[in-house]
Amino acid sequence: SMDSFITKLLDKKDIKEEFERLVEGDGIEEIRIINTIQAHVSQLFLFHAYIKMHGSFDAKAILGYALPTPIAQQRSHQSIKIDLATYHKLFELLAITEYKLKKVSGVEKNALLLSSLIKLQSYL
DSSP states (O other): OOHHHHHHHHHHHOOOHHHHHIIIIIOOOOHHHHHHHHHHHHHHHHHHHHHHHHHHHHHHHHHHSOHHHHHHHHHHHHHHHHHHHHHHHHHHHHHHHHHHHOTTTOOOOHHHHHHHHHHHHHHO
């Protein structure tokens, strides 16, 4: 369910319903969501860098393990759509959001995370 959520997020589709389902229905904590998104964006960046250097992708060389072909192709397509400046913005936003979720008290975590994810979509 997290993979489909992240795919919708990166495809700039409406994520509100699925976000609410993840947080309220499945009970997934906001920190886990942000960390999973950070890991996914990091993988996309690795794919992007490898493709720019080698002209094609090899999931095993990039990640150290093989991905199923459709998933590897999806990651390669997603990674190339994002330019380096946007990756920088995404990493910065995700890091700031993680920090706020962990350190700032008295903040509504669901609202903070959702607003950050909407901002993330605006960068794409």
